[in-house]
Amino acid sequence: xxxxxxxxxxxxCYFFTVNLLERRGNDxxxxxxxxxxxxxxxxxxxxxFTIDAWVVLPDHLHCVWTLPPDDDDFATRxxxxxxxxxxxxxxxxxxxxxxxxxxxxxxxxxxxxEHAIRDDEDFAAHIDYVHFNPVKHGYVRExxxxxxxxxxxxxxxxLYPESWLGAGEQSSSDKDCGE
Numbered sequence: 001x002x003x004x005x006x007x008x009x010x011x012x013c014y015f016f017t018v019n020l021l022e023r024r025g026n027d028x029x030x031x032x033x034x035x036x037x038x039x040x041x042x043x044x045x046x047x048x049f050t051i052d053a054w055v056v057l058p059d060h061l062h063c064v065w066t067l068p069p070d071d072d073d074f075a076t077r078x079x080x081x082x083x084x085x086x087x088x089x090x091x092x093x094x095x096x097x098x099x100x101x102x103x104x105x106x107x108x109x110x111x112x113x114e115h116a117i118r119d120d121e122d123f124a125a126h127i128d129y130v131h132f133n134p135v136k137h138g139y140v141r142e143x144x145x146x147x148x149x150x151x152x153x154x155x156x157x158x159l160y161p162e163s164w165l166g167a168g169e170q171s172s173s174d175k176d177c178g179e
Contacts, residue, residue, distance in 0.1 A: 008072035013052065013117040015126040018078065019060040019109045022094070027058035028107070030148055032089060036061075039084035047077050052123075053130040056148040057137060062130045064117065074114065082108045127154075132165060 020026050029036060033056060040051075052064040067074060086105040095106035117123045131154065134146035143151045144162050155162050 007114075007116045008074075009116050010072045011067055011069040012072060013064065013066040013123060014074055015062070015064050015115040015117060015130075016074075016078070017060060017062050017113040018082070019112070021106055021109050023059040028089075029056050029061060030058050032085075033148055035088040036081075036085050039081045039088070042084055043077050043080045047071075047073070047080070049074075049077060051150065053127045053154065054150045055130050055133050055146065057134060057139065062133055064123070064126050064130060078112060127159075131160070135165065 020028055036056060044051075048068055050066040052066055054063040055061060065074065065077075086107045089107065091105070095104070115126070117126060131143045131149060131151045134140050134149065135143060140146045142163070143149065143160075143165060144155070151160065154160050155164075
């Protein structure tokens with residue numbers, strides 16, 4: 001069995017990519033965005049974290065979180081978010097024999113990508129990546145047009161102009177960050 005090691009930093013800041021199991025043509029995350037938001041809020045109440053940036057696409061999501069000091073347990077937070085979201089949906093997805101034997105749903109990929117943010121430059125690059133992602137995937141021409149993102153709140157906090165990376169511009173941070 002593989003020995004996956006996660007780099008954990010108490011009070012650290014992390015970038016995550018979390019995917020649905022069946023990605024092709026699946027819009028489950030935006031179709032049930034309220035269930036996902038409820039799951040995140042519920043987990044955040046019992047296990048606080050700061051959402052620095054977040055984007056939800058039809059079949060995957062990216063986010064940057066900062067954990068409280070002396071806390072490095074992002075794994076439990078993700079387990080809870082994924083399970084609360086899954087329990088809010090009717091059981092109608094295709095499930096493998098292995099998932100059936102283990103009593104697992106067939107909604108999320110078991111694993112996810114995480115990256116510990118190293119410095120301010122790394123933080124800015126990943127925040128930009130999160131907000132540019134709907135443009136990268138061709139859902140919108142500019143980040144402000146995507147409704148399932150923290151981009152507009154970042155604009156409200158003065159981090160970006162509303163027209164940041166409008167149609168035709170390219171992001172310097174448009175690189176593969178776990179997809």
